Structure formats: C-alpha cells, structure tokens
Amino acid sequence: MKKIYFFATLCALASTTFAQTEPARKDTAYNPAYNDTIRIGSILIIKKNKKAKADTTTIIADIKKSNPRKSTNYLIFDLGFANFNDNTNYSNAGGYVVNKPGTPAFNASDLKLKNGKSININIWLFMQKYALVKNNVNLKYGLGLELNNYRFRSPISFKENGTVPYSGGQQTNAPFVFRDSISFSKNKLAADYVTVPLMLNLATTKKSGKPNLSASFGVSAGYLYSQRNKQISSERGKQKNKGQYDLQKFKLSYIGEIGLGPVRLYGSYTPKTIFERSLDVKPFNIGIRFSNW
Numbered sequence: 001m002k003k004i005y006f007f008a009t010l011c012a013l014a015s016t017t018f019a020q021t022e023p024a025r026k027d028t029a030y031n032p033a034y035n036d037t038i039r040i041g042s043i044l045i046i047k048k049n050k051k052a053k054a055d056t057t058t059i060i061a062d063i064k065k066s067n068p069r070k071s072t073n074y075l076i077f078d079l080g081f082a083n084f085n086d087n088t089n090y091s092n093a094g095g096y097v098v099n100k101p102g103t104p105a106f107n108a109s110d111l112k113l114k115n116g117k118s119i120n121i122n123i124w125l126f127m128q129k130y131a132l133v134k135n136n137v138n139l140k141y142g143l144g145l146e147l148n149n150y151r152f153r154s155p156i157s158f159k160e161n162g163t164v165p166y167s168g169g170q171q172t173n174a175p176f177v178f179r180d181s182i183s184f185s186k187n188k189l190a191a192d193y194v195t196v197p198l199m200l201n202l203a204t205t206k207k208s209g210k211p212n213l214s215a216s217f218g219v220s221a222g223y224l225y226s227q228r229n230k231q232i233s234s235e236r237g238k239q240k241n242k243g244q245y246d247l248q249k250f251k252l253s254y255i256g257e258i259g260l261g262p263v264r265l266y267g268s269y270t271p272k273t274i275f276e277r278s279l280d281v282k283p284f285n286i287g288i289r290f291s292n293w
Helices: 002-014 016-020
Strands: 034-040 043-049 058-061 070-086 119-133 137-151 156-159 176-179 186-203 213-233 237-242 250-260 263-269 281-290
Touching: 070 137, 119 186, 137 213, 156 186, 156 213, 186 250
Parallel strands: none
Antiparallel strands: 034 043, 043 058, 070 119, 070 281, 119 137, 137 186, 156 176, 186 213, 213 237, 213 250, 250 263, 263 281
C-alpha cells in the first residue's frame, strides 16, 4: 500500500497535464463512500474506495481559474532617443568643472549632445495590467532596466578622482569634468538604472476591425547601478572608464505612453537634476515601445 501512495504522489506532482485531463466530478469528490484521502496543494488523491472489490487510487486536480482582471506581458523593449535640459549656472559650477587657463571657460556648449546617437534602451522584464474598471481603466506596473547613452560633441572627460589637469598636479578625491586635450571619435556617458514604473492606463473597448486607443501616465523610480565614460580616440584607443561621476543614486521621473493598436510611443522626463552637485541636468527620453498591450 505504501508503494501505491508513493506512486500516486509522484504522478500528482510530475503529471500536471494528466491530472488536468481528469476533471473533478461532484459525485466522486464529495461522495462519503470514499475515504483515506490526501490533498497536496490543489491535488486530491483518493486512496481507497470501500465499495470497490479492490483498492483503487484516483487523482483529481482542482483547476483554479486565473484572475481575469490581471494580465502579464514579459520582455517589453523600448528604443528611443535620450537627451537632457541643461540649466547649469556655469559661473557658479564649483569645483566639479575644471577650466584650462587661457581657454574659454567650460560652458553649456561642452555638454551638447549628438542627438541622433544619444540612445535610450529600456528592457522591461515584465509589466502587469490590473483592471480597475472593466478593461477601460487599468493599473500598470512592472520592473526593468533603463539604459541611457549620452553622446557628446565636445571632447570632455569625466573623472572619479585623481590628478586635476591644468592645476600643477593637484590631487582631488571628488569627481570632476574637464575639456580634454584630444578629440574622440566616440565619447559617451552611460547611466543605467533598475526602474519600477507605475501608471494609470485608460483604454477604449476593443471592437472588431478597429484598433483601440490607449494612454498611460504616471511615475517611475530608478536606482543607478552603473555609470561609465566610454571613449575612442586614435591617441588612447578604446577606453571604458567605470566610476562614480557624481550622478545621484535615485531618480524619479514622470512617464507616459500612448498607443493606437499595435503602435505605441513612450516618453519620460526627470524634473530634478541627475547630478549631485554643480550640474543642473534634467534628462528626457522619447521613443517606440514594442509591447503586446
């Protein structure tokens, strides 16, 4: 009998498909003639039938209906452009900006971006939509990676610490940025975040042959897990410098999305500077979202 119990338990755990093909019958699951039963989660194992001539074992799976108000979308990709508004007061930028004597002072033109090459890529591991009012008002939330690449026109460099150029070998333990002495074929600052979005979604009812219209708006909270200054030049070759460049660890952004059928556009704006001190830089992104809903 122990062998029968053991075999029945293995079948219940390993043969979900088989179990689901044998739906529970009211006269079986609740017939008082049956006893000696075991329940493992949603699996009911009936080990003995008093009315039968021989012992029998029956496996019944309780099939639970999924929540019709909640749907999940995995691996959503965003591809767009990254940029920022620079409102820095460079006359009072402090020690973060280092100027070379005899040259124009570091200014907003040094932080200008190559717009077509400054890219934002988001990889949402999942997003869930929970219906609040039918399927017309929903709550959307998820978890993903937000990757921002800012490509600079000017030959600027970010340093975590070390020798300050043009200052007679002066050492500093604080991050700084300066206008470099060489030109770069590629010069970017990358800032990557783990991000949690939360949005209110409004959608029209789907009708046959007509695309539905949807719009979402809300906020996202991001945690900075990587920052690096990647440069390519003929003098120094390819360099990928990881460090702490005075970027804030947390970022709060306003986010939005609009969709017509399968086509979806997204956007985000950070109302607070992403730097700890000196630079007043507020990023924004806009692009296309590849999603099932």
